[in-house]
């Protein structure tokens with residue numbers, strides 16, 4: 001397709017591009033399912049022998065070769081038990097390497113109907129345990145070959161309505177949610193491909209960790225995002241202090257934002273005088289009140305209601321002008337002429353901009369944070385201490401700001417397309433003139449365009465370049481996920497929220513706006529809530545939106561953490577709430593968790609790296625820098641995940657203490673409010689999953705690929721490692737009101753080995769762990 005080159009009519013070329021895109025994505029899907037393409041066999045009483053795979057295949061005669069795992073006939077592969085065999089006599093798991101079968105595991109479901117031949121070829125190793133024992137790669141894998149019955153029920157649950165999946169650590173919530181996305185796309189392809197599926201995760205590292213699962217199941221067009229990336233054009237990865245995050249996530253902030261918008265429509269006390277030529281016009285209180293009331297009554301969002309306000313005010317001014325120049329009564333045409341003349345008068349324009357300004361959410365919020373007076377008005381319901389927490393001058397957007405920006409955007413509405421176009425045109429003309437006149441550098445030209453936009457009061461709406469692009473018409477071919485990512489008002493066909501317990505009230509409002517049909521899967525664990533603004537119960541979260549209309553499934557088996565490690569974590573869980581139940585672990589490895597002095601940390605990390613697999617050191621936020629530097633100085637290739645999700649400082653190889661923070665990778669630099677890429681859709685991830693932005697994710701990948709990563713708990717959420725060392729556990733438990741939950745999360749990240757290092761005395765729950773010294777590292 002591509003080799004035909006850019007020939008023919010516009011239409012030919014656009015067709016060619018569309019076909020090329022289509023084939024490319026088909027090819028990406030086929031490549032992605034290569035690993036473990038066929039993984040199961042069902043010997044069925046009626047249907048004969050069926051092979052189960054990642055997608056369905058038939059031969060030239062339409063004979064079924066492979067059944068898609070999501071098809072109804074494949075269901076017994078996951079659900080059949082000896083008690084309820086569903087017509088299956090034998091279930092066989094195929095282990096493959098490349099395209100060769102290297103092993104099989106059988107489950108016998110109906111002994112009576114087996115033939116003698118069948119009996120002779122039985123093979124009973126549990127495929128699940130083999131999968132769980134595998135060394136971790138730093139990326140989540142699909143579990144399509146070993147999905148368990150309780151998980152299958154979640155995966156195949158109905159598309160409609162809100163499904164909550166509550167489960168302890170390691171119960172497969174994340175992996176099940178991803179398989180559910182694949183299942184829903186398969187079963188409701190048309191509806192969901194058109195509207196798209198959004199998956200929200202807790203941080204960029206996590207998204208990086210899971211992003212290959214869906215492509216490996218043949219699904220490439222799903223949008224993965226964090227709440228911090230939800231608002232197009234802003235990539236917020238910075239985090240607030242817990243008390244600020246809690247306040248910004250509080251439900252009362254909705255009214256604060258609403259009042260902040262009303263504040264910008266307030267009528268000044270004194271009349272406004274406008275001198276145009278030799279006459280002076282006065283905008284007085286009654287005129288303003290009338291215009292404002294008309295605008296408010298129109299029930300349009302602020303930026304659209306502005307047109308009503310402006311028209312009313314200009315009409316009044318035009319009449320006043322007519323009176324002043326002695327014209328008296330004027331007809332409609334004359335009124336219209338005068339009004340349009342006034343509209344272009346600079347003094348009038350600037351007065352209108354002050355009285356009812358075009359506002360972007362960014363400008364509104366910064367204006368609010370930056371002004372004690374505005375805060376005093378909008379946040380009058382908050383206490384003075386709370387208002388002080390909101391005060392800020394400029395600075396980076398944080399994750400907790402994003403739901404507020406979204407709230408504001410909803411109340412402000414889009415800025416009129418015509419205004420945008422006019423500004424774009426103006427910007428373009430001015431740019432062209434500037435080019436001819438002075439041949440300035442490209443940078444300077446853009447600066448000039450920005451200035452032009454500044455003058456029209458639209459500078460922070462969009463970049464000059466993007467305005468011009470928009471003006472020219474359609475952009476390049478975009479997938480549903482990419483279009484959805486760039487459109488704040490996009491309504492998704494299905495939304496999956498992972499680590500959902502972390503979302504604040506305000507974040508839920510933003511999420512619910514994106515899913516008016518309320519077809520959602522919400523997975524999380526109330527016991528793991530770390531954010532001060534997070535959830536205490538699912539009722540509290542969901543009842544405001546779907547009271548009595550949501551259903552819950554529980555996952556109860558822990559596939560990650562071995563029995564010995566979970567016993568320790570369960571003691572910590574009991575300190576949070578004795579009523580909470582830890583999930584039951586399926587594996588027993590015979591390796592006990594250990595404790596050691598903090599001073600031995602670096603040596604112990606080295607020893608763990610020697611054991612192989614991925615190692616994580618989870619530390620209190622306050623010690624991230626110092627301990628990160630310490631580990632980096634001793635262990636080659638260590639990466640420190642700096643505070644703020646997904647940004648990493650590559651700690652280098654033994655170069656010492658300075659590297660941990662200051663050496664932040666260049667890709668991680670773009671975490672400020674205005675994302676220069678705009679729109680936040682920088683294309684495809686490695687296997688074609690549309691990702692919202694490359695900015696922080698390159699950094700996130702470094703943390704997952706490194707042999708050792710040092711991080712705070714917020715960045716460890718949802719991840720897992722072969723070996724985990726938790727530093728100063730009691731400081732983690734004390735670092736915020738939800739600290740004990742953070743500790744519980746930290747202790748449940750390991751698939752094989754766990755240790756704690758400490759200087760402070762250990763709390764009751766962790767006391768009594770066998771001690772380990774670096775010298776004995778290899779003995780354990």
Ligand SMILES: Nc1ncnc2c1ncn2[C@@H]1O[C@H](COP(=O)(O)OP(=O)(O)OP(=O)(O)O)[C@@H](O)[C@H]1O
Pocket residue numbers: 128131132141143146147148151167168169170171172173174175176525559560717718719720748
């Ligand atoms: N049926 C299964 N077959 C193979 N592996 C599984 C299965 N179920 C879960 N796992 C593995 O168990 C681990 C934990 O799963 P996952 O991360 O989805 O759990 P989680 O419930 O989201 O945990 P947390 O709440 O701690 O983040 C993963 O490595 C996952 O691949």
